[in-house]
Amino acid sequence: MTYELAQVTPIILMLNVHASRVNDLTQPDTVVTDPPVPMAGYHDGFGNWCTRLVAPAGRFTIRTDGIIRDSGQWDTRDASAREVAIPDLEPETLVFLLGSRYCETDLLSETAWKLFGQSPPGWARVQAICDYVHDHISFGYEHSRATRTAAEAFKERRGVCRDYAHLALAFCRCLNIPARYCTGYISDIGLPQPHAPQDFAAWIEVFLEGPSGGRWHVFDPRNNDPRIGRILVARGRDAADVPLSLTFGQHTLTNFQVTADEVAGSPGT
Structure with a gap:
């Protein structure tokens, strides 16, 4: 830079x-x-x-x-992962249920329940959110705006990877699923040519419970497919925490x- x-x-x-x-x-x-x-x-x-x-x-x-050194494996999936009831959540996850600078849960709660309230809870519900956000927003660097919030991205239907992440985060939190913002590197390893210009990227992690207990799972509403070599730099409530x-x-x-x-x-x- x-x-x-x-x-x-x-x-x-x-x-x-x-x-x-x-x-x-x-x-x-x-x-x-x-x-x-x-x-x-x-x-x-x-x-x-x-x-x-x-x-x-x-x-x-x-x-x-x-x-x-990376495993060389694609992002993992756990379709059996379940939502965790709020009384059973670990205390450190609770902050990721709240609204934040770019994720207005108060403005999007009714919309979230209308869109996803009937989806099967757990992994399937989060994936339904990512599918919707991936299809709802049109990607373009020319659409980048540092002040765009999740509610604005929902209305404008355009943005960059941070906007996809913010809208998916807000929907998850509205549905009482802890979700946090991640930034880092996403490689093009294993993908067919031609590759798009490289950049730092944003994705989300969602707290769900599997056979071995509760943990954070990676979801990527912008790309909405697994990647090899996803390298985390920082986590927070939204982009304001991780410039x-x-x-x-x-x-x-x-x-x-x-x-x-x-x-x-x-x-x-």
Whole structure:
């Protein structure tokens, strides 16, 4: 990412892989800046790793590059997973039942119950939500708007991956299913050519109960199909909690490039 900064600018970054994937790194994804500046890290309230720095005025570039070992398997499905009754939910999941900056459960609750109230509870209901959102919203980078909420995405029927995620999150929460926002890398490994331009991506995780107990399951309303090499960077209530970069000053983003490729000759990486 390259910025043109009008003045000295504090920045907070979320660019390193999530703590749950750190042990899979075979080459650390160290953040490097040009020009170099001092940096400090911390964990936010959701456990995401953040980097703080103060950038000088002018041209400023931020990059990170790492290698991570992945299973090479497609996203898993568990069609038998059940919804968990609210009294039985783990306390840390309860915040993901609430409305948030981009997910207005109060505005969408009636719609959610009309659309999905008769769907079989559990995995099938969440998949019905993802199917609906995938078909309801038309994707296009030209439709990107940082202020668009779930209710607006429902009305406008267009957006980018974060809008798909926000609408699916809001519907799940309206139906008393804990759901959280995820951001990270989604590779094109195993998919036919031609590939679309790469980018960071947003998906969701939903708390359901299977034979081994309750856990978070991945759903992807934007792509609505399994992927190989889904690498988590951060989780939160919605996009407001997990910005890739948060700049505290006037700036222009002049270059942005994302690459997620399989390393040749390294099976399982």
